[in-house]
Structure formats: C-alpha cells, structure tokens
C-alpha cells in the first residue's frame with residue numbers, strides 16, 4: 001500500500017508521471033497486459049492521472065474522458081524519447097494505450113463484448129480503467145488498483161495497492 005496526498009492538480013500529475021516511469025521500468029510477469037484499475041468518485045482525479053500517464057508514454061492524441069464511447073485506443077509512438085527510456089529496459093514492448101471509462105455500463109458483459117479478454121491478454125497493451133470497481137469481477141488478478149479520494153478543496157488522496 002502506497003499513499004500520497006496531493007494538494008493541487010500539478011502535484012497529482014507529477015505523481016502520475018513518476019508512478020508511470022516507475023511501473024514502466026519495473027520487471028513484470030509475462031502474463032498479459034498492464035492493467036491499472038482506477039477507482040474513486042467524480043472529480044477525484046482519475047482522468048487527470050490518465051492524461052499524465054499517457055504523456056510519459058508519448059501518446060499524441062488528447063486524452064479525454066471516453067464516458068460516452070466506453071473506451072479509446074491510442075497508439076504508443078515508437079519514437080518518443082521517454083518511451084525509449086523505459087523500452088530499453090523492457091523486454092516486452094507496449095504498443096497500445098487503452099483508456100476505458102465504464103461509468104455508464106450496467107453489466108460486465110458490455111465490456112466483455114468489446115473484446116476485453118483479447119485486450120488484457122496482449123503483452124503490448126496498457127489498459128487504464130476509470131470506475132474499475134464496476135467491472136471488478138473481470139479485472140485480471142495482477143492488476144494495479146489505484147484509489148482516488150476527494151478531500152477538502154483541491155486535496156486528493158491517492159492510494160495504490
């Protein structure tokens with residue numbers, strides 16, 4: 001368990017970027033995609049975290065909340081300076097960044113029907129899921145859970161487990 005208190009959006013972005021660099025350079029098991037399960041209320045900072053994480057990967061498109069379309073798939077460019085930094089230390093190569101927002105779904109089936117199993121099987125995928133508690137049953141066991149809590153004003157608590 002790793003707890004962080006952020007006082008403003010900039011601190012949250014910095015935290016997300018440091019976390020991204022760390023997790024992307026860590027050795028990982030050969031089992032499937034890297035899945036980050038983001039949980040927390042509206043306005044707690046899930047999308048802010050996702051945007052900062054994507055920046056480290058060099059994703060060029062703008063990351064917006066995909067609430068109305070459930071997910072967006074972004075290519076991770078091969079020639080990003082920062083991408084090379086961690087790729088050099090990684091055996092498997094990440095190619096796609098998936099951003100899910102499952103706020104509006106009514107059952108896990110809706111996600112399964114979008115090819116979920118294939119996505120999380122692929123070593124080349126990084127998958128961030130907002131409102132992941134809604135699909136807890138189909139999250140891979142080795143996913144990283146990140147909890148966001150709205151404290152007073154601009155304060156946010158981020159817990160990683």
Ligand code: ADP
Nearest residue numbers: 006007008009012042043044045046047048154
């Ligand atoms: P979510 O995706 O969880 O609904 P967002 O990241 O879209 O949350 O929104 C968070 C909102 O809160 C943004 O408008 C952001 O500017 C604001 N905010 C204020 N303080 C913080 C903070 N410390 N960390 C993250 N966001 C913050």
Ligand code: MG
Nearest residue numbers: 046047065130
């Ligand atoms: Mg959001």
